[in-house]
Amino acid sequence: MEKQQLGASNLFISKLGLGCMSLGTDENKAKDIIKAALDVGINYFDTADLYDFGVNEEIVGKSLKSVRDQVIIATKVGNRWNKDQTGWTWDPSKSYIKEAVKASLQRLQTDYIDLYQLHGGTIEDNIDETIEAFEDLKKEGLIRYYGLSSIRPNVIREYVQKSNIISVMMQYSLLDRRPEETVLSLLKENNISVVTRGALAKGILSEKALTKIPQQGYLSYTNKELVELVKGIESKLVKKNRSMTELALKYNLNNETVAAVITGASSIHQIKENAHVLQGNPLTMEEYLLLQELSKQTSYSDHR
Template identity: 35%
Template sequence: MFQVSKRRLGRNGPEVSAIGLGCMGMSEFYVGGTEAESIATIHHALDRGVNFLDTADMYGWGKNEELVGRAIADHRDEVFLATKFGNVRGPNGEFLGVRGDPEYVRSACEASLKRLNVDVIDLYYQHRVDPNVHIEDTVGEMSRLKEEGKIRFLGLSEASPRTIRAAYATSPITAVQTELSLWSRDAEEDVLPTVRDLGIGYVAYSPLGRGFLTGQFKSPDDFPEDDYRRNHPRFQGENFEKNIALVREVEALAREKDCTTAQLALAWVLAKGDDIVPIPGTKHRKYLDDNIGALEVKLSDEDLRRLDEILPPGAAAGERYAAQSMATIDR
């Protein structure tokens, strides 16, 4: 089995695996799987050269950071570890809003270091932008944590171009993470040009459309009752039917290319630029291997043109989040 190649995060940033591993679903939102299989998946990722692991303090109320911490305990030197702060949750998982005030930034970082059982976080993102705090104040505190050796690189998630530029003027930003896939192409319009102008790396989350672009789902009933995707507009009713029709067209092209639908969808993200690192999530080794296989799928100009015809910007039916979550996106 080939080893995963590397990509540089931004003009002057670190080298990380060309595909990362999103760990969120190992602890919350997606059902199925076990902790043992999740940890085995992380270890298998490291064996294959996937060293870029992505978690956040809100995933499973901190449980995901603890799981990742256990998994990498004997592998710290092999891992480029990213986590996030800013989405505040209560004791029962309820969403309490977004915080980016310096006091919270510091306390969140200390808590993540403890849960992860590490001395330093490689890449620390603000998960969502706090509209009530100047981004300069948030990033200023992140910079102080960097000076103290608690974090190595600074990142932003779901930040608008205006916020990215204001943050970058305060302190070097290494990576910006937003959603990018064949059915979520908003970033192409202004976020990608902004980060490229500034020399910031780009991390694409949900590059498989929360699993929709794998072709595994045929109806909304394929999701268990407690799977959070049932609450997503794109997975409901008429929207589901419209979106699944588009995926079937992607499936047909994947058959022609002799690859899986997931590999084709990931190959499209990878083809958008060498400065883009997708972080598909999985908690199963077989899907991890499938995702890595996308690096061997070469898309011609004609392939890219056909995918643009099938899923041009704005083609997906429905918002990418429910209304409450969309309200936290900095736009």
């Protein structure tokens, strides 16, 4: 599978990454899915200390231990489980980040994390202190690089100006084109890559599209608008040997700032299918412009 450079780093990640949150806690099943991902050429695995109270990191660590030098492990920090595990609080403090990284390293059974991401962020945070924590971890060799996982333009802007982030993970899809307004161009100008999640929009942009459309709609789309959009794409593009999943994933990758699309998988079939549709030619300019014409250009209303 083709790999792309992540920002200005020396990390080269597969165009398709595995979002590990959906692996579940059945260790054998999860290991089989991760092995299938490796078999199709995926080298980028995204987890977080929040997922399944850390069990997700443990499974990822065990599954990748034998190929550690061949893969890129990304995890996240900032959400702190309450003692009774009924919820979590936001804690981007330097002291917590430096404490949490040690627990993640232990669960992942590794000496270093390739990409350590702040799992959110608000404009009210002490951003300078958070950056200081990540920079310390780099100097200590516990992480190779750090990034941000956020959809908030005001937060992203602060980290672009003040830090050495190499990537931003954000929600982006044909149904959520908000990043196109300003964020993607800002990151491109600063040689910071985007890793996208939600490209399939909860299955609405998949082969089961018409059965996945929620009655209440999705983001700025009503149910009726989604039906019309899906039918329009199917009639104008899917009939030309492009699957809905292929169009959705390649739409994101058409933007040169996007280094990889992250998809979850609860089965080996999903891994193989997503990898298969990324083979072959990228979207033509005609296809890309038609998808933009059929969908909405939306803007962020909050956190600007």
